Amino acid sequence: MAQKTNIIPEPAETKASIILGHFTVNKKTQIILHGIGHENAFFYLSAYLKNYYDVVLLSWMDTPIVTNAIHLRYLKTAKPVTGAYTLTVNKDGVYIDGDDAEGVFHGVQSLIQLLPPVKGKPFDLPYLTIRDYPRFEYRGMMLDVGRHFMPVSFIKKYIDFLALHKMNYFHWHLTDDQGWRIEIKKYPQLTNVGAWRNGTIIGKYPGKGSDNTRAGGFYTQEEVYDIIEYAEKRYVTIIPEIEMPGHASAAIASYPWLSCFPDKNTKLPESMRADVSKNKNGKLVQETWGVHEDVFCAGKDSTFTFLEGVLDEVIKIFPSKFIHIGGDECPKSNWKICERCQERMKKEGLKDEHELQSYFISRMEGYLNKRGRSIIGWDEILEGGLAPNATVMSWRGEAGGIAAAKLHHPVIMTPTTYVYFDYADSRKEDSLNIGGFLPLEKVYNYEPLAKELSADETKYIRGAQANLWTEYINNPRKAEYFSFPRMSALSEVVWSPKAKKSWSNFERKLPTLFKRYDLWDAHFSKAYFDINASVIQNAAKNGIEWKLESKKVSPETTIGYIFPDNTSTYSNYSKPIPIKETGTGRAMVIDTSLTFTIDLKQNFKVNKATGHSTTLKFAPHENYRANGAFSLVNGIVSETGLSNSDWLGWAGQDMDATINLGKVTTVNTIQVHSIDEPGSWIYKPKEVTVWVSDDGMKFKKLASSSDFHPDTLNTGYYILDLNDQKARYIRIVAKNSGTIPAGNAGAGSPAWLFIDEIQVN
Secondary structure, eight states: OBOOOOOSSOOSEEEEOSSOOEEEEOTTOEEEEOSSSOHHHHHHHHHHHHHHHOOOOEEEESOOOOSSEEEEEEOOOOOSSSOOEEEEEETTEEEEEESSHHHHHHHHHHHHTTSOSSSOSSEEEEOEEEEEOOSOSEEEEEEEOSSSOOOHHHHHHHHHHHHHTTOOEEEEEOEETTEEOBOOTTOTHHHHTTTEESOOBSSSTTOSSBOOOOEEOOBOHHHHHHHHHHHHTTTOEEEEEEEESSSOHHHHHHOGGGBSOTTSOOOOOGGGSOGGGTTOOSOOOOOSOSOOSOOBOSSOHHHHHHHHHHHHHHHHHOOOSEEEEEOOSOOOHHHHHOHHHHHHHHHHTOOSHHHHHHHHHHHHHHHHHTTTOEEEEEGGGGTTOOOTTOEEEEOSSSHHHHHHHHTTOOEEEOOHHHHBTTSBSSTTOOSOOOOOBOOHHHHHTOOSSOTTSOHHHHTTEEEEEEEEOOTTOOSHHHHHHHHTTHHHHHHHHHHSOGGGOOHHHHHHHHHHHHHHHHHHTOOOOOGGGOOEEEEEEOTTSBSEEEEEEOOOSSTTOEEEEESSSSOSOOEEOOSOEEEOSSEEEEEEEEOTTOSSOOEEEEEEOOOTTTTBOEEESSOOOTTSOTTGGGGGGSSOOOOSSTTSTTOEEEESOOEEEEEEEEEEEEEEEEEEEEEOBGGGTBOOOSOEEEEEESSSSSOEEEEEEOOOEEOSSSEEEEEEEEEEEEEEEEEEEEOOOOBOOTTSTTTTSBOEEEEEEEEEO
16 A cells, blocks of 8 residues: 655655554664664764754664664665665664665655654654665756855755755856856965956846955865765765866966967956956956856967866865866857967867867866766767767757767756756746746656657666756855755656656645755745736737636635735635736735745736737747737736746747737837847847738838837837827837857857737827
8 A cells, every 4th residue: 555755756665554553753762773884874864863853862783673763774676776775664663774875875864754844752653664766876956156156054055955855966066257166276376366256247137237246255175075075975976067168267367378368358348347347457257147258278288288287186186987077158259260279270170169179178088087087068068079988968958968868978967948946936036037937847847868769878868957057146045945846846857766756746745845944944935836827818809817826725725816906905816807907916825824925916007909819920939939929918018037928039030920909099109028138148129110001911111110228137128109000900020130249148049039018009
């Protein structure tokens, strides 16, 4: 008989005992270690009980079998991935039998989650048997400390979070344009200079100026050794990342000769500079986000000598088989005009700069391979030819991972669309973030084994990882907020058998999980309970209605609403609410059992186009379709970036929409909303043009505009004057910016065009 527990990740098999009952953990309970190698599990369990419950248990080594005990033992299971265990609770006690020491440790994590999620004692554990094992060998989380430094105490706490979820790899992103975070004794300037920047942009890129606050920090080698030892005791392997050949600004600021052009000043727009940087020449640590063209020079042997010196110290410190060398987002503009880089290409018979990057990566790989290490790189290392023994981390979707697996290279899946935890998990975007929208359920439903791969090729998919980039995450509490509960969802993706995964069962466990977060002092997002507010077209197709839904916390959960926002009295929601005027609506989940408030505010801007039938000549990109053409006339003007679901996006293509007003109508102005965020490859339209028609067949051009009016950090609008023109059909074309110019993020790629609301007045 199956037994339901609140353990996350879900075990492979959980069976209730045929004998009903509970084993009580009390002050006389002993922890018995059968044989050597259980010390890590023992000390972890003892510390957990002391820290969270103020309970101290007796412990004995190799004691004869006794009752009222927690037994840590070995029992081989011959599972293909290390870490399997069996956990049994009966009248005599708890028996954790691990396939190896790691398995015993994972069994302890499951025992911990059988304990109450609040402080209290004694503990009653139901009689049951759990047989469990991991699905994937690589179960990871990446934390970026290059953009914002995180203290040692938080790094250890984050490793604890991984261990509690049976995750076994911590990818530590230690270097980037905005900071170098690890001490390298051979090159002290890396931390004397490269670990610090003079300021950070205020708000979202491109920002509203600089905060003029020196920011940074680094880890001494002694601190890193301590963190590695801490992780090893929790069976977490730390993979260090040293970025190359791009994202090198902090290193170049430390040692300018690493650049193709040492005498050129760092490119940093005046509007983004800290005051202390404004009159400063030479190389600087970057103070803003995005992709920067000053990269390691591939034409100088001294560049490779430098990086080899860095890696010599890195491999001495880190025992991990893998060293991550980045390889992503490396602009080639400097290489194209660098005499040394061009000489290198000629000497090595390289046809273009992509092959030069492949040469760079392969050369560094060869150096590490000779020292018994293997490289991991982002999927750009496929471009120009894949280094012979490289593992690929596929982040730009799954295509890179699929290509690498077909070449029989190991792959770790980490696509933006499923596991980029810096994306917002709430449509409300209640804190500054990079954009994008990644709800909990989407993370949970991710499947790392791509359907495009054959059964033989899937064996090269070693697992998956979530990435927490920290451009807009500047403190540990916010890092926790963006990690949870999505890390818990990912843990079931990478640990639990596919057949055992169930979203409804995971949902059932969430209330207990949230209490456990409180116990762990883990700051977490409550977006799961968000009110799902959607705007729908009315039956007559000439207006809109406001539809409200929410997860039920209990049978008594209800939703109250106000519209317009001119009273404090909430009405009970029962069906979609007609919205016929501009105004603000408010909604609230009403449930006395909640310890936090869930509410929502929605601004409506009703105009002559709102809710009317609209068609698109070109379909938007599959990742940015929102509610199709209706999103352009739903009365909602997005006041934030892409975490709002209303934006429609086109890559390298125009937006061409036609609105049917239902009858000939007098039109005075048209307002079209867009985004301008070049750092994210998003460009405002070159021009917006309007045509009108009475019959939908013959259109005449009335107005055009290339004047973009910013209204937030990255959004704005075009306004076109039609001078009281009469029309039934209105056609609006927003011209795509085209190819992204050299020197910018995504140079050479199609520009993205995003359009939200079209207002007709």
